[in-house]
Amino acid sequence: MTSAQHILKHTFGYDRFRPPQDDIINAVVNGQDALVLMPTGGGKSLCYQIPALVRPGCGVVISPLIALMQDQVSALRQLGVKAAFLNSTLEPGQVAQIEQDLLQGQLDLLYIAPERLTQARSIELLQRAPISLFAIDEAHCVSQWGHDFRADYLQLSLLHQQFPSIPRIALTATADERTRKEIIHRLDLDSADQFIAGFDRPNIRYRISLKQNAKQQLLGFLKEEHPTDAGIVYCLSRKKTEDIAFWLQEQGFNALPYHAGLDARIRADYQSRFLREDSVIMVATVAFGMGIDKPDVRFVAHLDMPKTVEAYYQETGRAGRDGSPSNAWMVYGLQDVIKLRQMVESSDGSEEHKRAERHRLNAMLGLCEITSCRRQSLLKYFGDILEQPCGNCDSCLEPVDTWDGTEAVRKALSAVYRTEQRFGVNHLIDVLRGGEGEKIYQFDHHRLATYGLGKDLDANQWRSVFRQLVARGYLRVDMDRFGALRLEEQCRPLLRGEETIQLRRDVPKKAGKQTTKTSLPADINVALWEALRERRRELAEDQGVPPYVIFHDRTLQEMCVALPQNLAQFGRLTGVGERKLDKYGADFIQVIENHLAEQPASTA
Structure with missing residues (x-):
């Protein structure tokens, strides 16, 4: 593990692993298959990225979304990791160069979509290349009982058949026991070590209210608690996403619609703006969100009830990936129930599938109607027991009459x-x-x-x-x-x-009565914070990457407190590895020095 620990510190800029990352990495480095369930923001990516850097050869990551591949590759390249992706956005010449780099052992990590992986040409290429491991991200997509089912994932058992000696690691943030069993069955992971890291996201405040006037409830929530924050608003229909997005624009918010019916170029542009700009609200159907790495999403709001607890957990989990306080806010009503039941009954699924979907919908309804701690109920659904009420959901903060x-x-x-x-x-x-x-x-x-x-x-x-x-x-x-x-x-x-x-006893709740503390900590100078963010934005814009790929907000906040004035001090900040120290240290130290020079001598 010395090698893995060295990579963690010098490449990624972290001092220690978060359990059970070290056990997972150790198992995969030693050639063992693994199934990993870890909450969003829990550090799943490191569980395959570090073994890929430790083991000889290239780690192949099966990822379902082009945008996710591109963002992760951009972030890895910032760290000095030799990463690439193969997807439909590349020109033939670019594909040929990446394939040549793979065969010559010039890549550490290669991201690839499942539909490309299963092509005979791709299998033949991988059989000629030095491969260190296969990572199957968003593994719940393999389950026909899951909420993000992808038929291409059903063919991924071929990895075990074609590459029996190469370790495989399947990762997801969302899977109940039935879905876990199907992942194991579909991917031939019967002998894999299972790591279930718990599902709790204590920084997220869960709040579910009765739908009265959904638009006004949302407006009150945003104005009182998140007037300038980035967030996601989920709606059940495409038309509603557009109506709500344009209405929020009229209210002065930077809101964009997103659904599968939009032109692919428009979707890509809107997603890019959400990742790269501050204070963007994405109003979306469930077509948006899987694999979104943006760490500073401060809220996820639902204007319609999700179909399953898994979907609710997955979608709300896109808030607060950086660990800072965030909101999961939802309004629902009887019409939501009727509409969702109609969708279940009118589906083309078998009676067994419909019965399973009814069960899942009933579980989601139960979470909405419960009078005790929501977090305890949510975690119990996934087999995770929270002994005491959380103190950070509406039921705990405003007990139900x-x-x-x-x-x-x-x-x-x-x-x-x-x-x-x-x-x-x-x-x-x-x-x-x-x-x-x-x-x-x-x-x-x-x-x-x-x-x-x-x-x-x-x-x-x-x-x-x-x-x-x-x-x-x-x-x-x-x-x-x-x-x-x-x-x-x-x-x-x-x-x-x-x-x-x-x-x-349903009593209309006033938005903002229980606010989430999303303001900066008291010991942070706002002027310095804004200056550091502006420099980060400029660097990100020059390179065409999201700002958080340069540094997370947490690292900027550490700069504001520690005020590093040389490279040695800067290198001790969380998230600053050797490559980022060399690449960005001087830029941010200059911002800090300029700020200190502008302060009166008594406060500098």
């Missing part, structure tokens, strides 16, 4: 039964509240025993009751009847008076 909903629930279930399970929420509320609408008289529902029995609750309170009954499995949405609610077997004890039930 509950009420005895037994009588209201019986009225609601009775209304569903007496209207023959043929109607949706709005009509059922009209029945319970004694409405005078045309449908009430058309179907003689004014004559029902439940007509007018629910005047003690307003329409929003009844929507809350019905939403919670659907979420808990007492009612289901019949998509064949245009969203009609139908009784489930487990509601019988409630209807018979054999059970009682506690419901959440």
Whole structure:
């Protein structure tokens, strides 16, 4: 491990490994296969990058996204690592040069897309080249039960067949037990060492609220807590991403839409702007985000409920990769539930697949409706136990009020039964509240025993009751009847008076009541901070790379505190390896010296 430790310090600029990085690296260096589950921002990349530098030959990284390949290669080249990628953006001459470098042993790491890897020509090339390891990034894409399924990943078992003596490491931040088993099966990793590093991201504050006026709720959240921060807003439809992005622009935010229906060049341009500019908000469908390395995303907001807990965890995990306080904020409502159930039922999947998706959707609903610590529930889903409530989610910071909903629930279930399970929420509320609408008289529902029995609750309170009954499995949405609610077997004890039930008391929350501290630490001089950021931006622009590829915010903050005034002092900063010390040390020391020269003698 001496060699790995040396590379960690002198190439990457870190003093020590974060467990279990050292164990993973040791296993792969010694030729062992590995399956790695590590949270976003936990340092997965080092687990294959360092073994590739220690072992003889070139490490081949299978990566699903062109943008991710390019960013990682840019970052490695900044460190002096000989890295390259093979994808569709290259000219034939460039491809030929990279292939020649590979065959001559001139590369440390080669990134390649799964669809290119599985071509016969690529296999023949790799069989002639010195290969140190294969790394399969975003390995959950291999699972047909996962939320980012990629058919090309199903063919990656050929690595074990064609290169049986070369170690393979599969990595992901998101996989429940079923998905882990499928990764092992699909990739022939039965003998691999498994490293599950835990899923907790303590710097992320989880907050889930009832959807009232989603646009205004989002606007309040952004203005009060993230007026100048970079972030991602997820929406379920392409049209909604464009509507929200343009509306945010009108509100003065630097917002861009992103979805699979946009021209590829526009998507690439928007993604580049998000990575390279400050304060950009990307309003996107799930087509955006996998593998995004931007470390200073301060918030991820959901205007629609994700389909699965895995998707929610993966998407919220794009916030706060640098470890600084960040927000995962979401609003949801009954219409989200209905829409997602409709998507499940109308899919082309087998009945087994639909059953699995229903289970996952129910788990996501459970996370939304839970009255206890959200982080404990989220981690438990992945088999990770948090002994004490986290103190950094809305349930912990603003404990949920509950009420005895037994009588209201019986009225609601009775209304569903007496209207023959043929109607949706709005009509059922009209029945319970004694409405005078045309449908009430058309179907003689004014004559029902439940007509007018629910005047003690307003329409929003009844929507809350019905939403919670659907979420808990007492009612289901019949998509064949245009969203009609139908009784489930487990509601019988409630209807018979054999059970009682506690419901959440939904109270609209004011955005910003629990703020996340995203301002600079008190001991950092803002003027110096801005000057260092400006120099970083200039250097990044000159080289056509994102600013964080030069240095992360954390390193700039250390500069503000330590005020290094020579290369020896600068080299002791976190994230400063030998290559970056030589390349950038003098530039940033000059900024610091200029700042100190401008200070009064008593404070310099």
